[in-house]
Amino acid sequence: MSPWRDVRRRIVSRIFTGLCALAVLTALVPLAFVLFFVISQGISALDWHFLTQMPKPVGEPGGGMANAIVGTVMVTGIGALIAVPVGLVTGVYISEYGNTKLASMARFAADTLNGVPSIVIGVFVYGLVVLPVKHFSAFAGGVALGLMMIPIITRTTEELLKLVPSSLREGALALGASRRQAVFSVVVPAALPGILTGILLALARIAGETAPLLFTSFNNRFFSTSLGQPISTLTVQVFTYAISPYDDWHRQAWAGALVLVGIVFLCSLLSRIATARMERMTIG
Amino acid sequence: MTTNGRRAGSRRGEDTGFRLGTGLFAVLLITAVAGIGAALIWQSRLSIRQFGWSFWITDTWDPVSGQFGARPFIWGTLYSSILALIISTPVALGIAIYIAELSPHWLRRPLVFLTELLAAIPSIVYGLWGIFVLVPWMRTLELATPAWMKALPLFSGPPLGVGMLAAALILAVMVVPFSSSVAREVLKAVPVSQREGAYALGATRWEAIRMALFYGRTGIIGAILLGFGRALGETMAVTMVIGNNPQVSWSLYAPQYTMAAVLANEFTEAADELYLHALIEIGLVLFAITLVINVLSRLLIWSMGRPPKARHVPAATLASPEVA
Numbered sequence: 270m271s272p273w274r275d276v277r278r279r280i281v282s283r284i285f286t287g288l289c290a291l292a293v294l295t296a297l298v299p300l301a302f303v304l305f306f307v308i309s310q311g312i313s314a315l316d317w318h319f320l321t322q323m324p325k326p327v328g329e330p331g332g333g334m335a336n337a338i339v340g341t342v343m344v345t346g347i348g349a350l351i352a353v354p355v356g357l358v359t360g361v362y363i364s365e366y367g368n369t370k371l372a373s374m375a376r377f378a379a380d381t382l383n384g385v386p387s388i389v390i391g392v393f394v395y396g397l398v399v400l401p402v403k404h405f406s407a408f409a410g411g412v413a414l415g416l417m418m419i420p421i422i423t424r425t426t427e428e429l430l431k432l433v434p435s436s437l438r439e440g441a442l443a444l445g446a447s448r449r450q451a452v453f454s455v456v457v458p459a460a461l462p463g464i465l466t467g468i469l470l471a472l473a474r475i476a477g478e479t480a481p482l483l484f485t486s487f488n489n490r491f492f493s494t495s496l497g498q499p500i501s502t503l504t505v506q507v508f509t510y511a512i513s514p515y516d517d518w519h520r521q522a523w524a525g526a527l528v529l530v531g532i533v534f535l536c537s538l539l540s541r542i543a544t545a546r547m548e549r550m551t552i553g
Numbered sequence: 554m555t556t557n558g559r560r561a562g563s564r565r566g567e568d569t570g571f572r573l574g575t576g577l578f579a580v581l582l583i584t585a586v587a588g589i590g591a592a593l594i595w596q597s598r599l600s601i602r603q604f605g606w607s608f609w610i611t612d613t614w615d616p617v618s619g620q621f622g623a624r625p626f627i628w629g630t631l632y633s634s635i636l637a638l639i640i641s642t643p644v645a646l647g648i649a650i651y652i653a654e655l656s657p658h659w660l661r662r663p664l665v666f667l668t669e670l671l672a673a674i675p676s677i678v679y680g681l682w683g684i685f686v687l688v689p690w691m692r693t694l695e696l697a698t699p700a701w702m703k704a705l706p707l708f709s710g711p712p713l714g715v716g717m718l719a720a721a722l723i724l725a726v727m728v729v730p731f732s733s734s735v736a737r738e739v740l741k742a743v744p745v746s747q748r749e750g751a752y753a754l755g756a757t758r759w760e761a762i763r764m765a766l767f768y769g770r771t772g773i774i775g776a777i778l779l780g781f782g783r784a785l786g787e788t789m790a791v792t793m794v795i796g797n798n799p800q801v802s803w804s805l806y807a808p809q810y811t812m813a814a815v816l817a818n819e820f821t822e823a824a825d826e827l828y829l830h831a832l833i834e835i836g837l838v839l840f841a842i843t844l845v846i847n848v849l850s851r852l853l854i855w856s857m858g859r860p861p862k863a864r865h866v867p868a869a870t871l872a873s874p875e876v877a
Contacts, residue, residue, distance in 0.1 A: 292647020386786020
């Protein structure tokens with residue numbers, strides 16, 4: 270073992286650990302660029318009118334995305350109404366009966382669904398909901414988003430229920446509670462802050478989806494809150510405006526993007542605070 | 554005694570009810586997933602029947618004459634995703650190693666948050682940024698490419714800005730957080746004793762990390778595959794920067810097309826039934842490919858994720874040829 274070999278090994282070690290740090294910076298550069306452009310371009314077009322007015326016809330400056338904002342809230346809301354019960358109860362089942370065959374199948378199904386490309390979910394819902402009635406609808410968009418939310422909520426619920434100390438459940442059972450009572454009045458409430466966070470996070474992710482809405486809820490130039498009619502959403506509207514040839518629409522697309530990023534950022538920040546609290550609670 | 558017995562009995566009944574009630578939702582979820590596959594096959598039957606396997610390997614995509622072949626789209630999806638992986642894998646692994654092994658403790662949380670933010674930015678926002686910022690940069694880069702490089706098939710074609718390179722770059726950015734977070738978990742699951750052993754034998758820091766990477770290799774490959782699955786199905790950002798031109802080309806500068814992009818662009822325009830069925834068959838192909846990749850990656854990650862105890866279980870391991 271010559272001393273040179275050790276020196277070389279130490280230098281190699283330095284180089285590669287340095288490259289790892291460089292990798293972190295490499296990933297942060299695009300993040301900074303995207304955020305910089307979205308904020309700087311978006312802020313100039315974002316004003317009160319953008320949030321409260323309807324889209325104006327081409328050529329007329331101004332106007333906003335009020336209908337798209339309402340649409341996004343509606344479609345995501347329908348998605349949550351479908352996904353929260355199914356995801357929550359499936360998560361409870363998997364965590365309660367984790368070693369049964371059905372539970373592992375459900376876990377596998379959730380992971381599979383999570384990996385299905387969002388555009389394929391759109392195609393599936395098109396065939397399921399749109400094709401039979403032959404027109405696009407807000408409801409169809411909600412179903413598509415709901416399908417995407419289910420696996421996230423299922424897995425979050427499962428993970429969080431596992432974190433609840435088993436002494437809590439045993440205490441409830443020892444006091445004579447049935448399994449259902451122990452789960453729904455003791456275990457689930459203990460994990461509730463975390464589960465709500467998971468739902469919030471899922472909502473944020475789903476509100477930013479475009480692909481599954483393109484041929485389910487489609488788009489609408491007008492204000493609509495009808496479940497059976499096509500509806501405008503922020504994401505689809507940003508897409509339509511982005512690929513249009515008009516400068517004014519491009520500005521509005523940036524403003525829409527800023528609103529979307531704002532929603533996502535807020536939700537993930539809130540969830541981070543809540544999970545930190547939850548961790549302290551369960552560990553402490 | 555009897556009352557107690559009855560109560561226990563009714564509780565058992567209630568427990569069964571609880572199990573059935575919650576189990577029903579689990580069944581619902583499983584049915585939904587199976588239903589996706591079945592529905593896609595059923596709704597693409599015309600195209601499957603008419604074109605058979607040639608759908609996968611022919612190039613003509615002509616809605617007017619009713620000729621449909623998906624090879625350029627399959628090519629574009631695979632090529633762009635593989636390029637994205639080549640770019641993203643070293644970066645994702647570097648981040649995972651840095652956060653799991655090297656970074657000071659106080660920096661970990663903020664770094665995890667920032668990489669997760671990269672995953673939280675909606676695809677459409679990446680696409681918007683791609684069209685108005687990245688594509689012009691690509692055009693400048695392509696214009697600045699020296700002539701001898703343009704002679705290579707990898708860089709041939711006019712400097713459009715939109716094309717394979719822009720798509721691969723944006724995909725790489727979007728995939729990094731997924732691969733790196735799984736790789737980080739895998740590294741965390743590598744027992745400390747492995748590293749301590751390496752250090753005890755006089756290993757440098759990097760050598761110890763290499764040991765950990767080797768120990769977790771199946772999980773690491775799983776993490777990379779998970780990113781691959783994400784890249785295959787990514788729609789909006791790719792649609793907006795890839796140029797949407799169905800051709801099979803090695804050129805990074807050539808505008809190409811992906812399966813997800815053709816669905817996003819043409820689905821609402823499908824006027825006749827065969828056209829619609831051909832598009833849905835593309836969805837089916839995409840579904841099948843991502844399913845295989847995802848299942849494979851889950852299996853690999855899962856085999857890593859088992860409690861370390863099970864992996865140590867020693868006698869058998871020591872006797873295995875790998876160690877001997």
